[in-house]
Amino acid sequence: MYTFLNDSFVPDDKAFLHVSDLSIQRGYGIFDFFRVMDSYPLFIEDYLERLYVSAKEMHLKVPYEPEQLKALIFELIQKNNIPMSAIKVILTGGYSPDGYQLADKANLIMVQKPMNFPAAGFPTEGIKIITHEYLRDKPHVKTINYVVGIWIQNKVLEQKAADVLYHYKGEVSEFPRCNFFMVRKDNTVVTPGENILEGVTRKHVLRLAAKKYKIEIGSVTLNDIVQAKEAFLTSTSKRIVPITQMDETIIGDGKPGKVSKDLYNDLVRLESAERLKGT
Template sequence: MEYIYYLNGKYVAADQACLPINDLGIVRGYGVFDFLRTYNKVPFKLREHVQRLQKSAELIGLDLPWSTLEIEAIAQETFNRNHLPDANIRIIATGGISTDFITFSGEPSLIVIVTPVTEYPEAYYKQGVKVITVQTQRFIPGAKSLNYISAIMALQKAKQVNAIEALYVNEHHVLEGTTTNIFIFRDNKLITPKADILHGITREVVLELARNKFDIVEQPIYYSDLNSCDEAFITATNKEIMPVTQIDDLQISNGKPGKNTQHLMHLFHDYTRFGNWS
């Protein structure tokens, strides 16, 4: 199937979607993006994702000329033109062309890429997954920028030990994953970091679903806290809620998904497939 992308005012075949080589997104990695998926052919939390894209752009000093509604409409139309039952939608904004390869020379570029949803193996959710920790931190934590060098390097380390994600750790705290947020349960309290992270849209949905069901504490997670946690899971658009049963060499929840995590997984599934969230 030939996919249709949006690029700077035009809907074009994927193999015809080309940026100028002097675009700041290419020569300097200067830009931001956001990533969402559809459920039942409806983009999930589209407005929240677009608003986060705009916030990311603001944090790196990138002035976007498009309104929230304009970006939403472009994302929706790009999805519609691909005729997929459900899809991933990636919205990218870069600094645009630059004659000196570092300062602005024109308008920013806007790209929307639509691809099929890729499902993770069912075993990841039934048996849990292994993650590792790495000593690093996201560059400008609140911005979902194109700078993913640390993430790529961290995931290479994870792959070497058959882990599916790497968690960022600074001097003392477990912050977030390369593309995920981290949660732990301890004494029936749901704990997740709040500072120095990218606030995921899935993270916010989980917190809303967990409200009135668990005590929620948004606070730093120390590496030592992992030894005393009862359960752990990661969240992301493409992973939803994924139980974690091993962090480095530490076994979590006796090596199987915990009951509280499973409960949230069921709540999230029902909410995304049958809930009134559009």
């Protein structure tokens, strides 16, 4: 297995950074993450676009032009030959002279790992989520900072929940690694518009939803969710997962909803069409 490190493909067990890197010293860096299906990186343009935006926002320079980086990703896929997998592209703050100042050069890492795709078919059971008051730093940037998400995992498990939804003063934003959607009683598909990372899956689900339903991008409160007919989360690794309980509140009729299922099926179809681009 190869990892790409700055300018070369190195065996996985030789891919190291020096301890002076700002990601180690101060947790400073950004990344992106996408799935590889039958050796084709799904929606690669969307993920690369977000990577460059995140880098710019954090004053980091990607050491390649997008087309060069894309070619290196295809080379990594060819070298590793793991048809169903995921790739993480990480850009760190680099080797800092004093452990605080940004380095002149960021460090670029591209790691590929086998990944089981979400099970085929829309889930028959919904998940329980809990809520937590927290606003992410630089929410529109895909930073490597997941401190609160990781710290709160014990509580999530204790409450027999599957994830934690962040809100600030009752205004909902997102999960540590997923976006939030709800469906109102009139079938309007609603998702928060602020203080979020603009997920690639969220973008596709919104486009698909707009073809059939009314969509709304804006404020979502915890109370709105209590009134909702359906709720679900979206992410690259999970696609669409129905939510049927939030803290002690059952959402809708407590079962995965029809609109969520419909959008799930549309998303799977979109993935298959995207996958054909690689043939």
